[in-house]
Amino acid sequence: MGILETELAELKQCVPKVIADSVVETCVPAMVRVNIQRTKYKQMVVCFQFAPDYPKTRVLIELKSRHISEKLLDGLTKLCEEEAEKYLGKPQVLNVLRFVRKFIDENPLCCCSGEISAIKNKLIVGSDELKLRQKTSSVVLKVVQGSYIIRHNIVIPENYPDKQVSIEEKECNYPPVFRRWFMAQATEIARQCVESPAKKRPKDPPFVLKPSLEPVISFLVSEARKYADMPCKYCNKQAFPQDPKDVETDETAANYVERVYCGHIYHFKCLDTYIRTPPFQGGKKCHTCGLRIYHDRWKLTPETAEARWAHKQAKQRELDEVTDFLT
């Protein structure tokens, strides 16, 4: 038996034992093909071809994966070739397979490499950061808009994307009500990527599970950007102060920033004035987008608002009469 035939016979025997989660799909002198699948997305097919003077020359390596990005596969192929070159003159295949398996184990973020490149290309600009933490299978997102900063740790679970990412706030200088909104909505977006809606309408297309990292990061980036400079939709002045240290936290202060159902923001005083001033017909609508304003703090029906307004006006007339009388 030639050197190659001996190596192939050994591979058939030992690859399934030595390389976890592997299947030898082909093992002939023309080609060796091994599928390594740690999870649905942490999966790679490693193909080997041999030159006539193998193992004096390096084995030819090709990596394929449905879920790992081309860019990452190209980089990893080069590393595999360097690994194989360490074993010139000796059997190379098993060493390369060990190297690939180790890479999959030590780089859990490989399962979202495509999403990570897309996020870096489309969303991360200026002083923003997306740091990869392979050891904890997480990414740290930092978005900077003027002096407003958010920093969130996003953990990618082992069986991603079947299970959604989880989100943890590390730093955020928006006021508490905004911080809670960012967290709650990001978590909800992640959940909707993996769970079909509870109430299914007949015309809804069938539910398709999708990766949750990019949708969550897109949301956090866009929220962190939009509020820093957004004007109050009533007085048109910038709602948040230039310096986050001056953010109003007293919910009854005039400059306290309220976020209404549609996502637009108002100063507390501006929104209160607007909601308590006619016309009330059809409910109050957002100045910018025309969507109905719903807010926990103003649960007025148009009728109650109308009645209160009339009452207030009557009081004011009485007061005016008194004032007129006295002056």
Ligand SMILES: [Zn+2]
């Ligand atoms: Zn205002």
Ligand SMILES: [Zn+2]
């Ligand atoms: Zn609006």
